[in-house]
Amino acid sequence: xxxxxxxxxxxxxxxxxxxxxxxxxxxxxxxxxxxxxxxxxxxxxxxxxxxxxxxxxxxxxxxxxxxxxxxxxxxxxxxxxxxxxxxxxxxxxxxxxxxxxxxxxxxxxxxxxxxxxxxxxxxxxxxxxxxxxxxxxxxxxxxxxxxxxxxxxxxxxxxxxxxxxxxxxxxxxxxxxxxxxxxxxxxxxxxxxxxxxxxxxxxxxxxxx
Amino acid sequence: xxxxxxxxxxxxxxxxxxxxxxxxxxxxxxxxxxxxxxxxxxxxxxxxxxxxxxxxxxxxxxxxxxxxxxxxxxxxxxxxxxxxxxxxxxxxxxxxxxxxxxxxxxxxxxxxxxxxxxxxxxxxxxxxxxxxxxxxxxxxxxxxxxxxxxxxxx
Numbered sequence: 001x002x003x004x005x006x007x008x009x010x011x012x013x014x015x016x017x018x019x020x021x022x023x024x025x026x027x028x029x030x031x032x033x034x035x036x037x038x039x040x041x042x043x044x045x046x047x048x049x050x051x052x053x054x055x056x057x058x059x060x061x062x063x064x065x066x067x068x069x070x071x072x073x074x075x076x077x078x079x080x081x082x083x084x085x086x087x088x089x090x091x092x093x094x095x096x097x098x099x100x101x102x103x104x105x106x107x108x109x110x111x112x113x114x115x116x117x118x119x120x121x122x123x124x125x126x127x128x129x130x131x132x133x134x135x136x137x138x139x140x141x142x143x144x145x146x147x148x149x150x151x152x153x154x155x156x157x158x159x160x161x162x163x164x165x166x167x168x169x170x171x172x173x174x175x176x177x178x179x180x181x182x183x184x185x186x187x188x189x190x191x192x193x194x195x196x197x198x199x200x201x202x203x204x205x206x207x208x209x
Numbered sequence: 210x211x212x213x214x215x216x217x218x219x220x221x222x223x224x225x226x227x228x229x230x231x232x233x234x235x236x237x238x239x240x241x242x243x244x245x246x247x248x249x250x251x252x253x254x255x256x257x258x259x260x261x262x263x264x265x266x267x268x269x270x271x272x273x274x275x276x277x278x279x280x281x282x283x284x285x286x287x288x289x290x291x292x293x294x295x296x297x298x299x300x301x302x303x304x305x306x307x308x309x310x311x312x313x314x315x316x317x318x319x320x321x322x323x324x325x326x327x328x329x330x331x332x333x334x335x336x337x338x339x340x341x342x343x344x345x346x347x348x349x350x351x352x353x354x355x356x357x358x359x360x361x362x363x
Binding site: 010011018020026027028029140141152153178179180201 | 225228229232233235236239240242257260261262263264265266268271323328329330331332333334335337338341342344345346348350351352353354355356357358
């Protein structure tokens with residue numbers, strides 16, 4: 001049989017698939033929205049200011065972090081890391097799905113993190129403990145999506161570092177844990193127990209900035 | 210005369226008999242990895258990059274929403290629009306669209322639907338927040354901002 005033209009036919013098909021191919025990109029930054037607000041629900045419980053880490057963005061994409069202007073977005077990562085792990089007044093109340101209290105979370109941390117916390121953190125002005133710590137992002141309607149993604153990326157970096165260090169991984173290794181593998185899933189759950197990733201996207205004000 | 214003419218015995222041709230096999234192998238690779246474009250994206254898509262990406266594991270649960278300036282600005286204007294499936298939808302159409310997408314899933318999976326938002330660089334946050342509010346209303350709480358990986362050097 002004359003197989004010479006076979007290669008040409010295959011080439012043609014190959015080029016067709018090369019052109020139409022789009023390797024699926026199912027990667028991105030995930031976010032869990034708060035549940036729908038019922039109308040007869042009591043007005044939101046007042047959170048203490050120290051338990052909220054406020055990030056505000058105006059329409060010129062300038063940042064106000066904890067009521068102070070910030071130029072270098074890259075600093076947010078460390079600030080949030082310190083905020084989440086502050087343990088200013090850890091409670092014994094067991095909260096969340098995993099039923100872990102702040103104090104138990106603290107006990108579960110590796111020694112290096114504990115010594116970092118006792119040396120540098122524990123301020124009365126920052127968060128009481130990881131279970132109550134909330135990061136609030138309030139972006140003006142006129143601010144750009146790009147800066148929002150940058151901020152969200154920084155927040156995820158901070159949380160992934162907390163989770164990763166807790167189980168002895170880097171933030172990158174933690175991110176790549178495959179949750180379909182039971183062993184890796186257990187590690188993932190262990191890292192996250194008691195430290196919720198509480199990122200809140202506040203409704204923007206339509207004026208100002 | 211032809212004193213210097215070489216008389217080589219071995220043929221100079223490269224054997225091409227295996228070429229089709231090689232090409233077929235490449236072909237199968239691309240056939241397997243290919244996802245044919247289901248929808249034509251009608252809005253501009255220059256998506257900002259990020260570093261801390263997470264990979265979604267259950268592809269079946271993911272539904273896409275595109276936001277950006279329309280490519281055909283003469284017909285649709287220059288304000289960012291929302292595209293779902295093949296058509297532009299307004300803010301108030303989102304709840305209905307989510308219900309439609311949910312009904313395609315089995316009952317147990319309905320609440321786990323993930324909305325992947327592909328948003329153009331130049332979009333303002335106003336429209337994103339509006340979409341988020343609607344998604345909350347529709348009880349599709351898992352969302353993802355699809356972004357490519359930021360390369361190491363920048």
